Every structure is written in structure tokens, then in C-alpha cells.
Amino acid sequence: MTVNEEQTTIGVALEDLTREVKALQTDGYRLVQIGCTDTGGAYEVNYSFDRGYQYRNLRLTVGPETEVPSISDIYWGAFVYENEMHDLFGIPVNGINIDFKGTFIKTAEKYPFSVTRRGGDQCRNA
């Protein structure tokens, strides 16, 4: 039996985020990942969900210092991704259930992937 995988991406506004996530949870979606992409000065945060190999993305676009509400009260396991968002990108996340306050991923440099750092850290090999 082969299932066709479909991927959809929809934009979401910051204030609608928790409501949309809640709706997806009620629909029986599981959280696959939360990932950030910096788009030169701002971040795109992809919240990915899956139900029966149907892939849905909520895409949130935020500025560098914008606080993002945590979805860890809806998906308990979201704390790993949200701590990662904070530790690598420096995006402040509000109200994570297990907040490591920047110690989940102990990098030598704080917020190594942050947009405000761009250009400062040259890759040694480049």
C-alpha cells in the first residue's frame, strides 16, 4: 500500500498561531517539527504537522526581537524545538513548559544562527 504524500503551507499571523495550532491538534495532527529560516532580517518559523502522511505547515514570519507564544501547552513535546529556536536563533519564546533559558543547546557562541549576527561570523573555511 502506498500513500501519497501531500505538502501544504499556509501563512499564519502571530496572534492566530495558538488558535490555528489548537485547531490542528483537535483534527488529530501530530507535531513533526518547528524550524526557523532566516530571510535576511526576519525569520520564517515553520510549524509542521502530519496526519496520515499529509503534511501541513503553518508559516509564521516574525522580526528579530518579536516574542513568539509557546505552543508547548498544546503539544507537550514542542519544548525541544522552542528551546532550539531560542538557543540557536535568539527568538524569544513565551511560556515554554520546560524552559532551559538558553542551556538546552550549549553552543560556544550564543545564538549562532541569529540574523542580527549575520556577517559577523565568517565560516573559517570560506
Next chain:
Amino acid sequence: MGIFQMTKTVLRNLAGGPATRQYPAVPARTGPLTRGHVVFDPATCRSCSLCSKRCPCEAIRLDKEAKVWEIDRMRCIACGDCVESCPFGSLAMEPEYFSPVVEHVVERYTITYVKPEKPAKKPADESAGA
């Protein structure tokens, strides 16, 4: 039989002798394809620098002016991409692993390839190896 399920294996091991080998006294098993280390032939290199461009970890450096080809063995991940990309067959992959070293040395070769005197339409018979 729930208890002592492992008995069969234990008896077989006792009878069959050890399956391990005493490396490094006995050399490691390698196959003909094993990616051990890259060797360079300075006599055929035409300084096209494709190898250094393709190298994913920037272990190869080529200086066209000084005719120097360098490889940093500690960076090299032996992926074999340079060997495949070399159009002149100057690079080859040997199956033996490089022996451990105690200090960081960059291997340096001087390219001895001399361009043929007159372009007499030499056929490109030395196509890529590997």
C-alpha cells in the same frame, strides 16, 4: 525454553574459535572499492583545479603559479569526489587506510607535468579513472 537462550551461541563460539582479528598485528579487512586514501600523480596533473573546487572539506589546495598541489590528510574525508572529477586521471583512491600521525603535516607535491611542445591534436586518451 525461556532460560539460558544464549547457550547455543556460547557453545558455537567456544567450538568455532574467535571471530575477531588482532588488529593492527593482522591488517584490517579491505575490499577493492575501499576508500582508504587519495594518491596524487604529479606527472599528469594539468592544474585544472577541479579537485580543489569539488572537495567538500577543502582539503586540497592547488597553486597554479607555483605548480604546487597540497592535501591536508586531516581534513580529507576520503569521499572520492576529487578522484571522480579529475579529467586527467591524476588522482586515485587506494584501499589502504592512512596510518595515524602524531603531528599535523600538509602533504605537498610539485607538479612535474610539462605541456607538450606543439599542440599536435593529442587525443584525450587519459580520461578519468575510478
Next chain:
Amino acid sequence: MNWLIGAVLFLILAPIGGGLIAGIDRKITARMQGRVGPPLLQPFYDVGKLFEKERAVVTTAQNFYVLAYLIFIALSGALFFAGGDLLLIVFAFTLAHVFLVLGAYAVHSPYSHIGAERELIQVMAYEPMIILAAVGLYMVSGSFYVTDIVTTTVPAILYLPGVFLGFVVILTIKLRKSPFDISTSHHAHQEIVKGITTEFSGSTLAQVEIAHWYENVFLLGFVFLFFAWNPVLGIIAVAVTYLAEIFVDNVTARARWQAALKSGWLATLLGIVNLAILSYMMLGGA
């Protein structure tokens, strides 16, 4: 004078014999696992290397405790081979382990503390059985003295099969073999690192190792007592018992401490039933 010769011979030869036994053990274990295994004399190389190491200790008290452990283990073994009183021997043997536990408690490491707690649980598990074994041998031979037990012509094993089996079970605990290697094992792949011996290093650890060799020889001597009426059979029995321990080590996973305690007491129960039947028979016969 005989007793003195026995004790001195034990003190000199037991570390050599114990080390060789450990070497053979490692070789056989390796072969059971399909490995080549270390050289036969590897345990001696290990201990020799440990003595050369720098002394790094957290609390100096631990050295004292470990030394006391070594001395009392050697003492109990020497008493045994001098043909002394079994009850006194068991007492000295237990005291030795108390010192080891105190040594582990002297350092402030969670791993060695948990190891020490587990060692105490082990003492609880095997102690009753060792005493029962002494009592059983007394009932058969009519004396607590090793000299008398060795010279008796009664085949003790025929009267004490339950006690012997129980003793073999606790021998697994004593030899620190799987499934009961809960307080420390021969390989540090354990949730509490190396348990009770985690914080010992250098010559202190070497002393623990030598004490372990003394202990093994002493325990195998105890096994011999069950077969003392026929020395040849006795030596074969000792070898077979040890091989069986290695085999069990290789075909089982490590149990939790609860199971070790339960098994120790089940073994004791087996011993008690054996002794009860024996005393009933003796009373009936009398």
C-alpha cells in the same frame, strides 16, 4: 605447625592463584563471546600498572578502609587455610566487606554511594547462606573447624545438596558475575559506572583487586569442603563450579537489586529446608 604453613602458603600463593584464575576466566569468557581475549597474565599486568599510577584520592580515609578490607579478606582466607573456626572466618569475611562499604561511603560520589548501598544489600543477600553452609558442614562433620571438616570421611555433598546449590547461587553474587553484578562489575558498563569502586584509583584499586583474588581462592576452598572426602573429586567440582559461574555470567542479563536479594533469600530457604530434613533424619536415626 601445620596450621601456620597453611596460612603462610595461602598468603603467598593465593594472589598468584587468584590472578591466574582471573586470567583463565577472562580467556574463557572471551572465547564464549567469540573474541580472542587478553593474555593469560593480563590481570597481573593490570594490577602492576595500577601500582605505578599516581595516587589521586578524594579522602585519605578511603585508603585506610580499603587496606583494612584487604587485610581482613586475607585474614579470613588465612584462617580458613590454617584450618580455623568457620564461624570466626565468616565473621572476619563479613567485617572485611563492611570496611569496603565504609571506604565507598567515605567519598562523596553518588555512584560510589549507590554502589555501597547495593553492596550492603548483597551482604544481606548472601550472609545468611554462608552461615547456613557453615552450620550444614558442622552438622555433617560435627565440628566447625576446617581441619576436622577436611579430614572427615562423610561425603558432605550427599547430605547437603540444597545447601550446596544455595551456596552456588550466592557464589554468583560473591564473584561479581552477571546476573548479580549489581554493586560493581568487571566492566564499567553499568548505570552506576563501576559502583562501589568508582572512586578508587591507582594502588587503592589494585588492593581491591588483590583482595578479590584472595576472596575467590577462599570461596573456591569453601566449595572444596563439600567434596573434602575425595580430594580429586573436590578439585574437579571446584573447576566445574567455576566454569558454571562463567557460563551463567555469559548467558544472562544483569538483574535489578530486588532480584538479587530475592534470589539470595530463596537460596537461603533452600538451605534451611535441606538442613531441616537433615536434622529430622539425624534425630530420627538417633
Next chain:
Amino acid sequence: MPERIIVPFGPQHPVLPEPIHLDLVLEDETVVEAVPSIGYIHRGLERLIEKREYTEYVYVAERICGICSFMHALCYSQGIEEIMKIEVPDRAHYLRTIWSECSRLHSHLLWLGLFADSMGFENLFMRSWQLRESVLDVLEDTTGGRVIQGTCKVGGVRRDIGAEKLAEMHRALDPFEAQCRDLGDVFLNDETVKYRLQGLGVISKDEAYALGAAGPTARGSGVAMDHRETGYAAYGDLGFKPVVETAGDCYARCAVRVKEVYASIDLIRRAISEMPEGSLDVKVKGAPDGEYFSRVEQPRGEVVHYLRGNGTKHLARARIRTPTLANIPPLVKMLPGAQLADVPVVVLSIDPCISCTER
């Protein structure tokens, strides 16, 4: 209330050779809370994509993990192929499947060995790794690398397996399967192993789903979720059914992996006998422009490679979500209530691969 002590577990603990740190809050020997932290070896491989051409990044992607290496390369290549609309030849699909399943075999046998070691069963550990060695030999003979295969590339594969070698592999499968079944019997039937595993670290089906568990951790709890069902590479042709256990304890997770070993052998056997002829790769021209979430089922669970191209030779972003990261929340839920003696067993039951997680 009993006194609580905190026992550090990792990042360098002999039973778990992976740099994950757990603070275990204990009451006697019972765990009441476990706080994980990672990041000891973060390598920033995601950012390396901005410096490497997209065709060369395959080698970097492959080195995210030393065990699921082939599958990282596969997932990355599939993502790029999806963005650039490249049709990969059938033979490449089949070869990719064979190497994927060989990787799964060697990963599962490695895990079974480590798992046996965590419960103090050294002999079983040695036996598992002895069997794994024969898989590694096959990988070395066919790809040139024991754990880093380096044969997957964007647009196909770099090497072929000759007909003779394929026949030899096919012949070797039957005796190998018999040996694996002997090994599996010990894991599934031995009393001491059962005593250590059953009823330990239970996580229910709903909980596993809600926590986003992946791979054998989810399937051991009865969530029938295996990305191979979507039919990437040759799985669509070969047909595939996920292995599911329902108990949700460590024993169930172990059983899933043991049965997946059998399933992988079967998949390899069918892939070899149905291997089509044809070319190995297609020429890749241009540069990727677009984005795709590429997903592949690794031995540890589903991996997500988010790839985003901007029309140049360098991708704008690669974000890799490894299965271990997804399995950390279930692990945090499993640990409370376990005995200290069981902590290594529970931690290993999710098959943690921290070097993957620290990409």
C-alpha cells in the same frame, strides 16, 4: 518524604557513549524527574550549506550521522530531486533501497548490541556486533565505505552493484537470516532479558502520538507510522507494511527492531531479485529554486530535511530534524518511575543518536 539525590547521567557515561546529559532526581533508586540537555558537540552543519554547492552538500549531509549516513544523503538528494523535478532511474531507486536497508540492518544490530550491553548482557552485545560486521563487509564491498557509504548523489547513485555480487549477496541472506533469528530469539524469549524489559518505560499509543514520537518508539506503542509506506525509492514497488507492537514498553520497542531486522532482510532479498537494468543516474543541470520538506524513514524514525533553494548553486537553508530530537519528549515522560538500574535501558530504548541531533 524520602531524601532526594541528583545523579548526573552523561554527557560521558560508560554505558551510553553519546553526549547527552540527564540530571536524574532520585528518591532511593527511583527516578522522579529527568532533565535532559544536549549541545555538547553542536557542529553547525546546517549553516555549512551556504558555503557548499548543493551537489557537494550530499557528502556533508551524509556525515550528519555515522549510522544513518546513507539515509541522510538519500533524504537530502530526494529533496533536491523533488525541487528540481529530476526523475531518478529505476535501478538507482533499487540500489538506494538495498543500501538503505543494509544501513537499517547495521544500525539495528548495533542498537541491539548496545541495548544488551545496557542491561549487562555482554555476550549478546558481542554477538550482535559480530553479525553487524557481516553487514558492514557487504557495505564495504559494494560502496567502498563501512559506515559512510558515499554512493548517493543528486540524480542517482555513484556506483553499481554487479550481477555477481548481487547473486552472492542473495545467497548470503539465508544463512544470515538464520543467525539473526537465533539472535532475535534471545532478545524476545530469554527470561532475564524479559525480566529487565517488560513493563518498563511504558508509553501509551495516544501519548506517543501526541508527543510526536518517531520510528520504533512510536511503533512500539502501536502507532502504525512508517515513512516507507509513502513509497519513496523502490518501497512503492516492493510493497511494505510497518512492524507494530502494542505494549509500549522497552520490550515492545526491542521487538519492533528485532522484527524490522527480519523485514529488512526480506526487503533486500526482494529488491535483489526484482532489480531492473538501466542507467544509474541522470545529469543534473541548473540550480534548485523552491522549497521542500523531504522525509525518509531512518532506523531511528522519520527524518525531515527542509531544503530551500534560491536559484543559485548554494541553498539558502537546510534544516534537519533528526528522529532523536523528536524522541526526547517521550523519553522525558518515560523515565519517571523507573529504577536507576533501568535508566540506561530506557534511554537506549529510544535509540538516541546525539551526533545526529547535534547536526
